[in-house]
Amino acid sequence: MARLTVEIPDAMMSNLIPTGQPLEDIVLTALEQYIDTEKDFSITQTKTWQLCGSLEVSDRETQYMAGQDEAGKIITTYAEHIDDVVYYAVPY
Secondary structure: OOOOOOOOOHHHHHOOOOOOOOHHHHHHHHHHHHHHHHHHOOHHHOHHHHHHHOOOOOOOOHHHEEEEOOOOOEEEOOHHHHHHHHHHOOOO
16 A cells, blocks of 8 residues: 655635544545546536537538548547637638
């Protein structure tokens, strides 16, 4: 088992509600939750990704076309270049 020394700011310590549970157990539980969250994290579940997925472009630019999937649907790289597409696609 590894040993870890952590400095916890006084303000954070004062926000801990006394439960009678050892601080070590609280920290271990928090670490387990963090690891579970990071392990299950998927960029496709973020709001930004969902918004990019709903982007429909009627006049596709070839520079953003990456190929086709098995069903023949065009695969684009718009999500990776969303700033260019949204902010620079329309001339001022």
